[in-house]
Amino acid sequence: MVENRPLTSVLTHVILVLGVIAIALPIWITFVAATHDELRMNQAPLPLWPGSYLWQNLKQTLFGAGLSGSETAPVWLMLLNSLAMAMMISLGKIAISLLSAFAIVYFRFPFRMTCFWMIFITLMLPVEVRILPTFEVVANLGLLNSYWGLSIPLIASATATFMFRQVFLTVPDEMLESARIDGAGPMRFFWDILLPLSRTNIAALFVILFIFGWNQYLWPLLITTDTSMTTIVMSIKQMLEAAEQSPQWNIIMTTALLAMIPPIFVVISMQKLFVQGLTETDK
Amino acid sequence: MAEIHLTDLTKSYGPTEVLHHVEGAIKDGEFIVIVGPSGCGKSTLLRMVAGLESVTSGEIRIGDRRVNELEPSARDIAMVFQNYALYPHMSVRENMAYGLKIRKLAKAEINRRVEEAADILEIGPYLDRKPRQLSGGQRQRVAMGRAIVRDPQVFLFDEPLSNLDAKLRVQMRLEIRKLQQRLGVTSIYVTHDQVEAMTLGDRLMVLNGGYVEQFGTPIELYDRPASVFVAGFIGSPAMNFLPATTGPDGVTLPTGGTIAAPQVQLDSVLLGIRPEHLLPDEAGEITIVVDMVEQLGANSLLHGTLGGTDHAMVASVAGHVSAARGAQYRFSVAPEQLHLFDPKTQKRLDA
Numbered sequence: 001m002v003e004n005r006p007l008t009s010v011l012t013h014v015i016l017v018l019g020v021i022a023i024a025l026p027i028w029i030t031f032v033a034a035t036h037d038e039l040r041m042n043q044a045p046l047p048l049w050p051g052s053y054l055w056q057n058l059k060q061t062l063f064g065a066g067l068s069g070s071e072t073a074p075v076w077l078m079l080l081n082s083l084a085m086a087m088m089i090s091l092g093k094i095a096i097s098l099l100s101a102f103a104i105v106y107f108r109f110p111f112r113m114t115c116f117w118m119i120f121i122t123l124m125l126p127v128e129v130r131i132l133p134t135f136e137v138v139a140n141l142g143l144l145n146s147y148w149g150l151s152i153p154l155i156a157s158a159t160a161t162f163m164f165r166q167v168f169l170t171v172p173d174e175m176l177e178s179a180r181i182d183g184a185g186p187m188r189f190f191w192d193i194l195l196p197l198s199r200t201n202i203a204a205l206f207v208i209l210f211i212f213g214w215n216q217y218l219w220p221l222l223i224t225t226d227t228s229m230t231t232i233v234m235s236i237k238q239m240l241e242a243a244e245q246s247p248q249w250n251i252i253m254t255t256a257l258l259a260m261i262p263p264i265f266v267v268i269s270m271q272k273l274f275v276q277g278l279t280e281t282d283k
Numbered sequence: 284m285a286e287i288h289l290t291d292l293t294k295s296y297g298p299t300e301v302l303h304h305v306e307g308a309i310k311d312g313e314f315i316v317i318v319g320p321s322g323c324g325k326s327t328l329l330r331m332v333a334g335l336e337s338v339t340s341g342e343i344r345i346g347d348r349r350v351n352e353l354e355p356s357a358r359d360i361a362m363v364f365q366n367y368a369l370y371p372h373m374s375v376r377e378n379m380a381y382g383l384k385i386r387k388l389a390k391a392e393i394n395r396r397v398e399e400a401a402d403i404l405e406i407g408p409y410l411d412r413k414p415r416q417l418s419g420g421q422r423q424r425v426a427m428g429r430a431i432v433r434d435p436q437v438f439l440f441d442e443p444l445s446n447l448d449a450k451l452r453v454q455m456r457l458e459i460r461k462l463q464q465r466l467g468v469t470s471i472y473v474t475h476d477q478v479e480a481m482t483l484g485d486r487l488m489v490l491n492g493g494y495v496e497q498f499g500t501p502i503e504l505y506d507r508p509a510s511v512f513v514a515g516f517i518g519s520p521a522m523n524f525l526p527a528t529t530g531p532d533g534v535t536l537p538t539g540g541t542i543a544a545p546q547v548q549l550d551s552v553l554l555g556i557r558p559e560h561l562l563p564d565e566a567g568e569i570t571i572v573v574d575m576v577e578q579l580g581a582n583s584l585l586h587g588t589l590g591g592t593d594h595a596m597v598a599s600v601a602g603h604v605s606a607a608r609g610a611q612y613r614f615s616v617a618p619e620q621l622h623l624f625d626p627k628t629q630k631r632l633d634a
Contacts, residue, residue, distance in 0.1 A: 174368035177335050182382035183356030192381070196372040 027260075033253035034058075042249070053250065061254040075255055078232040081150075082214055083262060085231060088151035089213030090206050097157050098198070101164035102190055106176070116165070123158040127219055135222060145226045154219065160205055167201045168194065204277030207270050211263050232259045285346035285359075285436040285469055286311050287332065292341035294327055301327060302493045305341070309486075312467045314460070316484030318474055318516075323490040326441055329473045333362050333439050345437060356385075361430035362439040365446060367422045369414040369429075375401075376410040379429045393432075400431040403462070420451045427459070431466070438463070438470040444479065456482060477517055481505075489513050507622075511629040514555050514622055520584060520597050526626065527554040533618070537592045540568035543618045547632045555622035558584065558599040567615035571596050573606045585612060 029046065036051035061075045103109075104116050127134060134153045143149030171194065179189045195202075220231045230238075236259065239252045267274070287309040294302040302324045309315050317325040330336040332343055334355035343350050350358045369378050376397055383393045401407045404424040414422055423443060430438055440459070444452045460483055463470050474480055480487050481501045489496040489504065489512070497509040501517075508514035514522045527534040528551050533544040536554075544554075561569065570590030577584040583604040589596050590611065598614055606612065623632040 172366065172368065174364045174366055175370070177333075177355075178362070178364065178368040178370075180335070181333065181355045181360065181362050183354075183385045184381075188385065193370055193372075199372075 030253045030256050030260075033249050034257050036250055038248050038250050040250075057250050057254045058258075061251050061258065075232065075235070075258060077228060078230050078235050078255075079258060079262070081147075081229060082231040082233065082259070084147050085150045085216065085220065086210050086213035086262070088147060089154050089216070090209035092151060092155035093157040093160050093209050094202055094205060096155060097160035097164050098195075098202075100161045101168055102194065104161075105165055105168040106186065106189075119158050119161050121158075122156060127154060131218070131222065138223060144223050145229045149223050150216075150220055150229070150231075151213075154213065154216065157209075160209070163201065163205065164198065167198050171197055200273050200277035202277070203270050203273035204275075207266055207274050210266050214263050286344075287437060287469060287471070288342070288344040289332075290342040290344070292328070292331065292343065293339045294324070294331060294336065295339045300339075300493065302331075305495055307488060307495070307498055309469060309471070312469055314463050314470045314472065314483060314485045315488060316472045316474060316480040316486075317488045317490060318477060318480035318484075319490035320516075321475055324493040325473045325475075325490050328490070329439055329441055329471055332437070332471060333360055334358050356382075359436045360439055361433045361435040361437075362441065363423075363426045363430050363443045365442045367414070367426040367446075369422060369425055371414055374411050374413055375406065375417070375425050375428075378414065378425060379432050382429070382433055396432045396434070397428075400428040403431065403465075404428050419447050420455065423447065423455060427462070431462075436469065438468050440470065440472040442474055443472075444474075445476075452479075459483065478519065481517065487517075489516060491516075507631065508555075509631050511553060511555070511624050514624070514631075518557055520558050520599065522555045522557050522622070523596050524624075525554045525556070525589060525594055525596075527552055534621075534623075536568065536589070537594060538568075538570065538590050542568045542616065542621075544621050545618060545623065545633075547623055549625060549632060551626060552632060553624040553626045553629075555624060556616055557620070558597040560616050560620040561598040561600075561614040562616065563600060563612065564615035565613055567613040569596075569614045569616065571598055571612050571614065573608060573610045573612065575608065576604060576606055578603060578605075587612075 029048075032047055032050050034057055035054040036047055037053045037056075040047060040051060063074055063076060100119060104112060104119075138144065138149045138153060141149075143152070175193060175197075176189065179193055184192060215233060216231070217233050217237075220229075221234045224230060224234075232255065236252060236255055239255065240247050287307075289305050289307040289309075292302060292305040293300060305328060307315075317328060319325045327336055331338055332345075334350065334353060334357075338351045345358060345360070355362075370381065373381065379397045379400060380393045383396065388396075397410070398407075401410055404427060406421065406424050406428060409417060409421060409425075414425065417425065423446075426443065443459070444455055447455060456479055459472075472483055474483075484501060486498065486500050487504055488498045491512045497504055497513045504513055504517045508517060508522075511524065515524070525536060527536055529535075529544075529547060529549060530541065533542050534552065534554055535541045556569075561571075571585055571587040572590055573585050573587040575586050577586065582602065583600050585598045585600060585604065585606060587596055587598075588594060598612065624630065625632055
């Protein structure tokens with residue numbers, strides 16, 4: 001529908017601008033708060049224009065003790081923890097779901113469809129639902145306060161398996177037959193042909209899963225007690241209630257700003273593949 | 284180079300048998316075309332030879348090896364698919380080299396073979412392009428190049444030209460034929476197009492409903508079709524069929540006229556006459572009442588009915604004929620160009 005009436009175009013722009021403000025204003029305030037000192041942030045009204053303390057705040061947040069008067073880990077370590085967790089979750093999920101989708105689509109084994117449906121049913125069991133038994137298992141395996149404990153329980157993924165199944169189903173049978181005549185075994189076919197063909201889908205999924213992993217809150221909160229394993233998302237919440245003092249908004253907002261950077265970087269760097277992966281149907 | 288022997292070959296999917304006791308011996312270097320309507324089992328037969336379908340019973344031998352249980356890659360064959368099945372993420376060169384790379388040939392040898400095949404097929408300039416940057420005809424050549432570099436004992440073609448436009452199809456048809464003659468590799472080619480089959484094959488295997496109707500040279504099939512099905516399938520426009528009764532003077536048509544014909548044992552027969560064998564003849568016994576005329580330029584096709592009956596007839600007449608609807612034409616036919624079939628078994632009757 002293409003209409004060209006002045007009133008509608010004004011209206012659409014108003015709606016768009018409102019939408020942009022709704023999304024961008026909180027981010028702007030976060031940024032502004034990260035550029036003032038502690039004193040200014042506790043005075044009303046809130047500043048709307050950047051101050052001159054950005055570098056100082058960044059230095060204190062990243063490498064200093066962070067929040068003064070508390071014993072949290074330096075933020076660079078939290079960033080590293082979050083990065084490790086998000087990477088392990090997203091790469092682990094991709095690897096496992098690629099392999100299980102490969103098995104389900106290309107191999108005829110007994111109870112194949114049963115396996116598929118069992119994987120599918122786990123969609124109904126996100127980590128929040130099975131949190132107690134999962135905690136029990138992870139604790140008994142001695143994985144508390146470790147990267148493995150942070151990532152492994154979140155790795156199994158029905159959605160990704162299902163998505164790769166659909167992708168593999170669009171690959172023509174002749175591709176497999178051609179590879180068989182060329183003498184490629186199953187793993188060779190998977191590695192040389194199926195993986196390159198699913199490249200864009202893998203990238204799209206990576207973006208989604210990385211952000212999923214990065215934003216994990218409840219699970220890391222539960223299984224990490226050691227401050228050196230704290231992830232950045234949970235630390236922001238902890239900073240708010242740290243020690244009996246008024247919140248140091250400048251430091252908290254700087255941390256929040258830092259927490260936003262890796263997901264933004266991932267989205268921007270994979271934007272092109274991401275769009276291709278979600279829209280392209282041609283194999 | 285190898286002979287192929289198919290012995291009592293049967294294929295079933297569950298209780299349904301789709302290929303029935305196929306027999307055939309293919310000589311070294313021969314070009315065999317398997318032809319038949321869709322669903323006759325021709326692709327299944329080819330895929331069994333390739334090893335992409337299992338064999339229910341019977342035996343396939345390539346050269347002196349029984350290949351029933353061998354993987355496709357171990358059978359020393361190469362296959363060209365209808366949709367080409369090129370790997371879209373690999374360049375033309377990589378597509379052609381992939382099979383050789385898996386067989387762990389030396390780099391220099393792979394390059395030599397790819398360049399050589401590219402030369403033969405004139406795809407040298409495209410070696411570094413991706414398949415999606417090529418036209419249909421070029422993709423077809425790459426698919427053939429992939430088959431050639433393997434230097435196999437047998438080429439298998441599964442309707443390789445059906446995705447091309449009519450003009451390109453004729454051109455590629457000739458090229459495939461020339462290529463096969465030049466390389467001398469035993470080939471099996473599947474198609475549903477009888478013109479393609481007639482022009483390409485040294486011999487044709489006509490399949491119908493999973494049975495081999497006839498296996499012979501194109502001219503044998505045209506001159507002496509073994510069954511009503513082959514007679515109707517080979518030749519364009521298709522053969523006319525008329526019920527007739529036999530007598531001492533020949534056969535009597537439904538219109539009552541009698542024409543000279545070879546003597547057979549049966550009383551009633553199915554008479555087959557090719558449209559191009561009907562000769563205009565003022566005194567002829569065969570009358571066609573014209574419904575419409577198709578002008579093809581070099582000749583004209585008269586569509587109509589056998590005078591006064593509802594038996595459809597087609598006659599092919601040289602030159603331009605513009606007949607009005609309802610006009611009557613009289614034809615005669617030479618006795619040796621009549622085909623007689625048993626109406627019950629549908630098989631050919633010989634004098």
